[in-house]
Amino acid sequence: xxxxxxxxxxxxxxxxxxxxxxxxxxxxxxxxxxxxxxxxxxxxxxxxxxxxxxxxxxxxxxxxxxxxxxxxxxxxxxxxxxxxxxxxxxxxxxxxxxxxxxxxxxxxxxxxxxxxxxxxxxxxxxxxxxxxxxxxxxxxxxxxxxxxxxxxxxxxxxxxxxxxxxxxxxxxxxxxxxxxxxxxxxxxxxxxxxxxxxxxxxxxxxxxxxxxxxxxxxxxxxxxxxxxxxxxxxxxxxxxxxxxxxxxxxxxxxxxxxxxxxxxxxxxxxxxxxxxxxxxxxxxxxxxxxxxxxxxxxxxxxxxxxxxxxxxxxxxxxxxxxxxxxxxxxxxxxxxxxxxxxxxxxxxxxxxxxxxxxxxxxxxxxxxxxxxxxxxxxxxxxxxxxxxxxxxxxxxxxxxxxxxxxxxxxxxxxxxxxxxxxxxxxxxxxxxxxxxxxxxxx
Ligand SMILES: *[C@@H]1O[C@H](CO)[C@@H](O)[C@H](O)[C@H]1NC(C)=O
Ligand SMILES: *[C@@H]1O[C@H](CO)[C@@H](O)[C@H](O)[C@H]1NC(C)=O
Ligand SMILES: *[C@@H]1O[C@H](CO)[C@@H](O)[C@H](O)[C@H]1NC(C)=O
Numbered sequence: 001x002x003x004x005x006x007x008x009x010x011x012x013x014x015x016x017x018x019x020x021x022x023x024x025x026x027x028x029x030x031x032x033x034x035x036x037x038x039x040x041x042x043x044x045x046x047x048x049x050x051x052x053x054x055x056x057x058x059x060x061x062x063x064x065x066x067x068x069x070x071x072x073x074x075x076x077x078x079x080x081x082x083x084x085x086x087x088x089x090x091x092x093x094x095x096x097x098x099x100x101x102x103x104x105x106x107x108x109x110x111x112x113x114x115x116x117x118x119x120x121x122x123x124x125x126x127x128x129x130x131x132x133x134x135x136x137x138x139x140x141x142x143x144x145x146x147x148x149x150x151x152x153x154x155x156x157x158x159x160x161x162x163x164x165x166x167x168x169x170x171x172x173x174x175x176x177x178x179x180x181x182x183x184x185x186x187x188x189x190x191x192x193x194x195x196x197x198x199x200x201x202x203x204x205x206x207x208x209x210x211x212x213x214x215x216x217x218x219x220x221x222x223x224x225x226x227x228x229x230x231x232x233x234x235x236x237x238x239x240x241x242x243x244x245x246x247x248x249x250x251x252x253x254x255x256x257x258x259x260x261x262x263x264x265x266x267x268x269x270x271x272x273x274x275x276x277x278x279x280x281x282x283x284x285x286x287x288x289x290x291x292x293x294x295x296x297x298x299x300x301x302x303x304x305x306x307x308x309x310x311x312x313x314x315x316x317x318x319x320x321x322x323x324x325x326x327x328x329x330x331x332x333x334x335x336x337x338x339x340x341x342x343x344x345x346x347x348x349x350x351x352x353x354x355x356x357x358x359x360x361x362x363x364x365x366x367x368x369x370x371x372x373x374x375x376x377x378x379x380x381x382x383x384x385x386x387x388x389x390x391x392x393x394x395x396x397x398x399x400x401x402x403x404x405x406x407x408x409x410x411x412x413x414x415x416x417x418x419x420x421x422x423x424x425x426x427x428x429x430x431x432x433x434x435x436x437x438x439x440x441x442x
Contacts, residue, residue, distance in 0.1 A: 028059040028108030031128040037067040038136060038159060038169065049161065049169060059108035064117070066105050069131035070138055070159060073099045075116070077127045098132055135267040137171055139218065142210040146187055147421040149175035156210045157268060171264060173210040174271060175419070181223055183271060184419045185306030188261060189350070192296045207302055207350055218270075225270040226335045228252055234332040244313050248366045249278035250328070250339060255305055257281060258289045274307055275330065275339040277364050280403025284396060285343065285362055288405060291391035292347075300350040304421045309341030311365035328365065340364055346410055346421065358385060359413045362405040371400050376416050377408030 032052050039057070040049050059065065067073060076096045105117040106129070115121035142154040158170035173187035189207050219225075231252040239246040254272040256262045265272065292301075312325040329338035343362045349355035358381055363371045373380045382397060383389045385407065397405040414420040 027061055027112035027125060028063075028114045029126045030057045030059060030065070030106055030114060031055060031126060032057065033128055033130040035069070035131040035134050035136065037069045037073060037129060037131050038161070040066045040068070040161065059106070059114070061108050061110050061112060064105050064107040066103060067129055068103050068136075068159065068161060069133070070102060070136055071131065071133035073101060073104055073129055074132050075099060075127065075129045077114075077124045104129075135264075137264065137267070139216050139268065140212040141214040141216055142173065143213040144210050146173050146175050146185075146210060147423055148419060149184065149421070152176055152184055152419070153178045154210060155216075156208070156212055157265060158212050160212050168212050170208045170210060170212065171261065173208050175421070176271070177419075183255075183274075183306065185304050185421055186255065186272065187302070187304050187421070189300060190292060190296045190303045190347075191300040192293065207300075218267075220270055224335055225273070226252065226330075226332065226337050230332050230335070231275075231330055231337060234330045238330060244367070245328070250330075251276050251278050251281065252330075252337060253281060255307075255343070257285065258293065273337075274343070275328070275337050276343075277311070277339065277366055277403065279366065279401060280343070280362055280364055280405075283402035284393065284399070284405045285403060287391065287393035287396055288345075288360060288362075288388075291388055291393045294391070295387045299352065302348040302350050304346040304348075305344065306417075306419075307340030307343050307364070308417050311339040311341045311367065313367055328367070344413065344417075346413070356381070356385070357410050358382075358407045359410050360388075360405060360407050361413070362403050363400075364403070366401075368400070368404070371404035373406035373408065376406075377412040379408075380406040381409065382407035 032055060036051050038049060038051055040047055057065065074096060099116065099119060101119075104119065106127070107115050107117055109115050109121065112125050113121055113123050114125060114127040136159055137157050138159070140156045140158065142156045145154045153174075153176045155174040155176060156170050157172045157174070158168050160168050162168050171188060175184040175187075176182075177184055187208060187210075235250060252273050253276050254262060254265075254269050255274055256265055256272055295301075311328040313328055314325050327338050329336050341364060343364050344359055346357070346359045348357050359376075360382070361373070361376060382394065382405075388394050388407070393405070396402055410420070410422050414422040
């Protein structure tokens with residue numbers, strides 16, 4: 001028991017050091033540089049996985065830590081005082097070398113020199129490691145399907161840490177329609193302290209119900225995605241002579257508009273890029289994300305996010321016989337990107353099981369005359385959620401010029417969006433028990 005307690009204290013102390021950058025004088029200093037490796041460290045009953053916050057980690061003699069990069073681990077150290085491994089100098093006595101493995105165990109040896117188990121000893125108490133590739137994460141096919149995604153392709157973005165004896169670190173699940181070549185939804189966990197995960201040795205803790213089955217190369221090998229610059233050029237030339245389109249701003253940008261995922265998943269932006277109405281993205285969706293960010297400091301959410309429908313530009317006046325509205329889109333050669341009518345985020349609390357589940361839905365179009373919620377649900381629930389109601393988002397969300405945004409129960413949304421991530425039987429049951437509330441007046 002005494003032994004166990006000591007290990008728990010070790011763990012807490014270690015977490016304190018990585019969270020606060022709390023300085024200690026240690027015999028060995030492991031420096032880290034961007035692109036950062038992922039580290040794992042074993043305590044008696046728990047293993048933690050983390051990305052370091054500071055620029056260095058302190059190790060005591062005899063202590064070791066495991067580092068992981070997806071392509072290869074690079075290292076450098078000042079070996080002016082060393083006569084071993086003396087090739088590839090850059091002139092300052094510093095050399096950059098690729099260890100050509102994905103996982104290494106870094107140890108602080110008894111003589112206060114940092115070494116890499118089975119690979120080298122550095123004869124220095126300072127040592128720097130970083131990853132050879134800019135992204136730690138790869139794209140995988142998942143054998144397990146996401147909820148209500150059985151008929152589409154299931155992908156996962158993550159790091160295979162199972163070889164290191166712990167669960168894989170999965171950042172996001174993707175439901176993708178390969179026939180139409182479009183994203184149905186993404187699935188991830190929103191939690192501000194997600195840089196550190198503590199795993200119990202015998203407990204499954206991953207909240208995402210997907211796996212890293214088969215690594216696949218970029219989807220850009222198979223499909224042509226529109227690039228940022230092509231979108232900009234085509235958009236800007238379409239503006240000329242199109243007054244209604246020219247009256248507003250649209251951008252090609254990722255569904256992930258917040259850190260850390262925006263940066264961590266940047267390599268896969270082509271999957272997540274959508275045509276955003278800029279006002280929504282920079283105003284009401286921003287305020288919503290700010291409120292969510294504050295909330296996720298203490299609370300963890302399982303999140304599903306996607307789009308729905310087509311934003312349209314009303315037909316120009318003057319020709320009553322052609323009353324066809326036009327889809328808001330940007331085309332170039334055979335590629336086309338069109339603006340979705342709505343962007344939605346479905347939030348399920350993982351911290352409080354009894355918390356009401358909601359779907360936050362935003363109008364991604366400046367062309368809707370009187371935006372409201374009735375296409376999806378009878379009652380707008382946002383004001384029933386205290387952390388949304390009391391935020392800037394709560395005050396501004398109904399202003400059409402900032403992107404009208406509202407909240408619905410998932411069961412109601414699932415009746416409109418057929419690929420909504422709710423099990424089909426749940427939708428049937430809830431429609432029987434649904435009370436007949438009359439439409440709420442906004
Ligand atoms: C495209 O345009 C947006 C502004 O509309 C700008 O922020 C972005 O940097 C541009 N991208 C490229 C590649 O030019
Ligand atoms: C949006 O447009 C696509 C392609 O034209 C069409 O297949 C789809 O049904 C439309 N979505 C809605 C909700 O009308
Ligand atoms: C009105 O629309 C019809 C059908 O699209 C077209 O044939 C006609 O030329 C249009 N008239 C004007 C004045 O633009």
